[in-house]
Amino acid sequence: MSILELQRVSKVYGEGDTEVDALTDIDLSVNRGSLVAIMGPSGSGKSTLLTIAGSLEEPTSGDVIIDGARVRGMSRNDKARLRRRTVGYVFQDFNLLAGLTAVENVSLPLELDGIPMKKARSKGMAALEGLGLADRAESYPDQLSGGERQRVAIARAVVGERSLLLADEPSGALDSVNGESVMRMILTACHGGVAAVVVTHDAKLASWADRVVFLRDGQAVDETLPPPSPEELLNPDVPKPSLS
Amino acid sequence: MSIRHSLLALLSEGPKYGFQLRQEFETSTGDVWPLNVGQVYTTLQRLERDGLAQSDDVEEDERQKNYRITEKGGEELSRWLRTPPDLSEPPRDxxxxxxxxxxxxxxxxxxxxxxxxxxxxxxxxxxxxxxxxxxxxxxxxxxxxxxxxxxxxxxxxxxxxxxxxxxxxxxxxxxxxxxxxxxxxxxxxxxxxxxx
CATH class of the missing domain: 1.10.287 (Helix Hairpins)
Incomplete structure (x- = not known):
């Protein structure tokens, strides 16, 4: 089942002589449980695609459908509710609130959604436990390492029953071992039924995805082939990677 | 990929039999480098010839022979580990x-x-x-x-x-x-x- 659908999405900034096509006719469908990476150089439209997919921005034309709901025509309140309940974001710089502990940061979106504090906290704790951070729940962001901060940010993005996880260069300035564990966590969320879109220029991160879409000047120019099925892997005629 | 030095490395852990060296060589490289079995035994013979390893010489069969590293073999291993491979010439890519x-x-x-x-x-x-x-x-x-x-x-x-x-x-x-x-x-x- 498709959690995110972009149908012929275009975005134009400015008008007349200063007009810039940020995105042109993007079609993208992300199913429950799948991880899609969007790769492209700076200025290719990756971040614009992500903000539109998360309903933070309106496309100039085309449609965005999140978990079966068409975003076009929704009231501001409905959109805000959709974002709180369905969509989780992970940013490059983690965006944790400095004055709140880890568990307060994680449960904040639930509290904003009107869930009683106690219940929100217990869901927040569960999300932190799932990422191996239960013992850091009462720490403030500045007491956490970079890797821990990013894990808190992922816990916040998947807390409750979010079905869509959107991540913009989620490994930020982390070293490659920590970057890998960030991708492992996103993948674990996908195995739990979340659909995820990660934008990155890093091929090592993108290689964790089921599908990699290449973006160039606002257009999806290419994508990787679907991964081989177990039957194909057992077929001796299908080439496999090897170190020789 | 130097089989010679990989075998020396395995022997530096203690004396080993030929068949054991072959098995350990494969697991120590994470099973990603396929190995020609014959090469292991030929290499062991050469190590012995060059005085880098010694066998107990009781068995004719290479698989059954027990090998140990010599002092010279230990020095050779240490030198090899610290010698950077030649990367000065760009490969013809x-x-x-x-x-x-x-x-x-x-x-x-x-x-x-x-x-x-x-x-x-x-x-x-x-x-x-x-x-x-x-x-x-x-x-x-x-x-x-x-x-x-x-x-x-x-x-x-x-x-x-x-x-x-x-x-x-x-x-x-x-x-x-x-x-x-x-x-x-x-x-x-x-x-x-x-x-x-």
Whole structure:
């Protein structure tokens, strides 16, 4: 089942002589449980695609459908509710609130959604436990390492029953071992039924995805082939990677 | 891949039988480098000839012989580990040559050529990453060997990205230099690019 659908999405900034096509006719469908990476150089439209997919921005034309709901025509309140309940974001710089502990940061979106504090906290704790951070729940962001901060940010993005996880260069300035564990966590969320879109220029991160879409000047120019099925892997005629 | 020094390394852990060395060699490289069995026994004989290892000599069968490392073998191993391989000469890289050739040919879209290779490399990286995904059978030697391959492929992708950027810049500059500076920029340039 498709959690995110972009149908012929275009975005134009400015008008007349200063007009810039940020995105042109993007079609993208992300199913429950799948991880899609969007790769492209700076200025290719990756971040614009992500903000539109998360309903933070309106496309100039085309449609965005999140978990079966068409975003076009929704009231501001409905959109805000959709974002709180369905969509989780992970940013490059983690965006944790400095004055709140880890568990307060994680449960904040639930509290904003009107869930009683106690219940929100217990869901927040569960999300932190799932990422191996239960013992850091009462720490403030500045007491956490970079890797821990990013894990808190992922816990916040998947807390409750979010079905869509959107991540913009989620490994930020982390070293490659920590970057890998960030991708492992996103993948674990996908195995739990979340659909995820990660934008990155890093091929090592993108290689964790089921599908990699290449973006160039606002257009999806290419994508990787679907991964081989177990039957194909057992077929001796299908080439496999090897170190020789 | 030096079988000779890998065998010395295994022997530095203690005396071992031929068949045991063969097995341990395969597991110590994370099973990613296929091995010619005959080479192991030939190499052991050479190590003995060169005084780097000693066998107990009671058995005729290489598999049954017990080998130990000599002092000279220990010194050779230590020297080898600390000697950087020769990376001073750039390898003749087929991909680099293809992109260089494509960039000169008038009827070839070099960006298309670059993208074909980029996609292939990322797909290959996906296959390697998938092998690493299953942590339940974590094998340190395998993870290190796979990481090395991922970094190598990643460096090629990054070279393609930088070649792509450099070639685009050059093609834009050549368009601009053919126009009078008082003219407006070509419309395709004005319209491409995106907000970050």
């Amino acid at each position: 087929e991909l680099v040559i293809k992109v260089l050739v494509a960039s000169r040919l008038p009827n070839v879209d070099v960006f298309d050529v670059i993208q074909v290779h980029r996609r292939y490399l990322v797909q290959l990286m996906q296959q390697w990453t998938r092998m690493k995904e299953d942590e339940s059978h974590f094998d340190l030697a395998f993870a290190l060997a796979v990481d090395a391959e991922l970094f190598r492929l990643d460096s090629v992708v990054r070279w393609l990205d930088s070649a792509d950027g450099r070639l685009r810049r050059v093609s834009l500059e050549s368009v601009e230099s053919t126009m009078d500076s008082t003219f407006a920029l070509p419309s395709n340039r004005r319209r491409t690019g995106a907000r970050r």
